[in-house]
Amino acid sequence: MLSAKIIVEELKKQGITHIVGLPDNGSRVLFELLWETAEIEVIQVSREGEAFAIASGIYLGGKNPALLIQNTGFLESGDAFRGTVHNMRIPILLLIGYRGYKTLIPGAPRVDSVATFLEPTLKAWDIPYSILTDDKEAEQISIGVKKAGDTSMPAAVLLAEETT
Amino acid sequence: MLNKYTCLEKLAARRKDEIIITNMGIAKPWENLSDGPFDFASVDSGMGHAADFAHGLAIAQPNRRVITLNGDGSMLMCLGTLVTVAQRPVDNYALVIIENGTYEITGNQFVPGAGKINYETIARGAGIDAVYTVSDDKDFDHKLDILFEGKGPLVFVWKVEKANEPVPNFPILLWERAHRLRKALMESA
Numbered sequence: 001m002l003s004a005k006i007i008v009e010e011l012k013k014q015g016i017t018h019i020v021g022l023p024d025n026g027s028r029v030l031f032e033l034l035w036e037t038a039e040i041e042v043i044q045v046s047r048e049g050e051a052f053a054i055a056s057g058i059y060l061g062g063k064n065p066a067l068l069i070q071n072t073g074f075l076e077s078g079d080a081f082r083g084t085v086h087n088m089r090i091p092i093l094l095l096i097g098y099r100g101y102k103t104l105i106p107g108a109p110r111v112d113s114v115a116t117f118l119e120p121t122l123k124a125w126d127i128p129y130s131i132l133t134d135d136k137e138a139e140q141i142s143i144g145v146k147k148a149g150d151t152s153m154p155a156a157v158l159l160a161e162e163t164t
Numbered sequence: 165m166l167n168k169y170t171c172l173e174k175l176a177a178r179r180k181d182e183i184i185i186t187n188m189g190i191a192k193p194w195e196n197l198s199d200g201p202f203d204f205a206s207v208d209s210g211m212g213h214a215a216d217f218a219h220g221l222a223i224a225q226p227n228r229r230v231i232t233l234n235g236d237g238s239m240l241m242c243l244g245t246l247v248t249v250a251q252r253p254v255d256n257y258a259l260v261i262i263e264n265g266t267y268e269i270t271g272n273q274f275v276p277g278a279g280k281i282n283y284e285t286i287a288r289g290a291g292i293d294a295v296y297t298v299s300d301d302k303d304f305d306h307k308l309d310i311l312f313e314g315k316g317p318l319v320f321v322w323k324v325e326k327a328n329e330p331v332p333n334f335p336i337l338l339w340e341r342a343h344r345l346r347k348a349l350m351e352s353a
Contacts, residue, residue: 018223020220043220043223043248043252044248044251044252045216045244045248046244046245046247046248047242047244049210049212049213049242050213050216050242050244050245050248052210052213053210053213053214053216053217053219053220054216054217054219054220054223054248055220056217056220056342057216057217057218057219057220057221057222057223057224058220058221058223058224059220059224059346060220060221060224060342060343060345060346060349061220061221061222061223061224061225061346061349062224062225062346062349062350062353063223063224065220079210079211080210080213081210082210083208083209083210083211083213083338084209084210084213084217087208087209087338087339088209088338088339088342088343089339089342089343090342
């Protein structure tokens with residue numbers, strides 16, 4: 001499990017002003033905490049592709065957004081990603097829920113195909129990423145923000161556990 | 165029916181420092197009228213994502229009007245944007261759906277629903293109250309004040325004649341246009 005409180009503290013430390021995304025089972029508690037966090041506004045989208053476009057507009061308008069979506073929605077967003085944060089060179093943190101992470105363990109009873117596609121897709125789309133599995137590694141969020149800033153391109157942190 | 169070139173000329177004559185977002189068959193005609201840092205051609209960008217990109221800009225820049233000139237084919241690709249805008253409304257957001265019923269730059273193939281779809285009904289159903297369908301010059305002139313000064317979110321549907329713009333080509337790359345816009349906004353703050 002990942003602590004929503006610790007993740008929100010990392011986001012606040014990085015001056016994130018807006019979280020743009022769509023809740024899922026893994027991020028449910030994180031979204032609930034974000035909705036109560038005065039320093040960060042949550043913009044909830046109808047489909048994840050919008051999150052890339054809206055966040056790009058927010059960034060170019062002078063604020064500091066990040067995305068929070070599940071890997072299923074990330075895959076749906078291909079052209080939105082390409083045509084906004086990638087082609088516009090937006091230095092943005094992508095928090096992506098890693099649905100099916102545990103099904104990749106050898107011997108798991110079933111494999112969730114979205115999990116098998118996620119990392120190869122991130123690599124194909126040239127998105128640097130890290131995998132967050134434990135609260136002790138929460139600084140990966142700050143590292144991801146810095147990486148995005150240094151390259152002026154998106155960087156991802158994959159949330160491999162449900163948030164609590 | 166409206167002529168989009170006439171509409172754009174009237175818009176350009178009235179416009180001051182609003183952000184104007186264009187795409188597809190509007191991008192080059194608008195560039196011929198205005199090409200400053202607050203003119204943003206959403207070309208070589210995410211297809212269908214001009215209206216939501218503009219929503220983000222309007223959220224970040226609440227004191228500056230953001231007007232998006234969006235083709236109906238592009239609007240259809242991302243209809244959920246209307247719901248997202250309605251549930252996070254911004255006063256300075258104005259979306260124009262330029263409805264000609266075709267994908268103009270690829271040879272005027274019909275968009276799905278051409279002749280049947282009612283964007284005003286869809287926008288109102290999404291929760292946006294200020295929606296105006298305009299199909300003649302007199303009504304266009306009459307409603308221009310609302311486009312520039314009305315409290316948003318606003319959606320206009322311009323019923324326009326078909327035209328034949330080619331695929332737009334911009335020498336300034338998308339990321340350069342994007343960061344030019346950001347720089348201009350930061351400097352004018």
